[in-house]
Amino acid sequence: xxxxxxxxxxxKRFKTTASGKVKAQARGKRHGMIKRTAKFIxxxxxxxxxxxxxxxxxKQFMPYARKARKRKSAxxxxx
Numbered sequence: 001x002x003x004x005x006x007x008x009x010x011x012k013r014f015k016t017t018a019s020g021k022v023k024a025q026a027r028g029k030r031h032g033m034i035k036r037t038a039k040f041i042x043x044x045x046x047x048x049x050x051x052x053x054x055x056x057x058x059k060q061f062m063p064y065a066r067k068a069r070k071r072k073s074a075x076x077x078x079x
Contacts (some may be wrong), residue, residue: 007061014050014058020068022050022058 015023026044059065
């Protein structure tokens with residue numbers, strides 16, 4: 001079976017966390033900061049975790065990204 005290619009635009013813009021969630025930068029901070037409100041600029045700092053539907057769509061373009069790990073349940077303690 002041939003190798004699948006990751007979309008180069010997606011690998012530049014998104015990262016996956018260890019639990020399989022997708023992180024992205026906030027949009028709207030490249031230019032035009034004069035007309036933005038101070039609240040918008042504050043809220044758009046850093047990265048954010050994408051919603052479930054967006055994550056599903058982005059992961060289609062990242063075939064070799066980390067998958068969500070299944071958590072093992074801890075054994076019940078005997079009393």
